[in-house]
Amino acid sequence: MLNLDPKPIIRNAFAVCKNVHQQLKHEGKMKTRTATSLHKELDERVERCEFRLLLADVRYFLELATIFQEVDNFQNDDELISKEEFFAMFPRLVSMGASL
Secondary structure, three states: OOOOOOOOHHHHHHHHHHHHHHHHHHOOOOOOOOOOOHHHHOOOOHHHHHHHHHHHHHHHHHHHHHHHHHHHHOOOOOOOOOOHHHHHHHHHHHHOOOOO
16 A cells, blocks of 8 residues: 655645746736736635646656655665666556656
8 A cells, every 4th residue: 555645746736837837927828917916826826727737737746656656665665766676666667658
């Protein structure tokens, strides 16, 4: 059984989502609001147009964390992946779709 703390995963997905949205605003591909108080408030919340990206990012980071834990738990659980653990899990990584 995998033991994942979802907080860092959600935090990272939120940061990526907001960063992508800010880049799109900067490039002029999205409408921007001018009120600075509203801008600050929106930085702490997810807008409707960002929600789908947030969910996709949460799924992506959750899959990465799960794969990392599976590889790490293969021999020992020290939050590090040794060369031996990596090569022992290599066939499993390939079966999961990794092209190495």
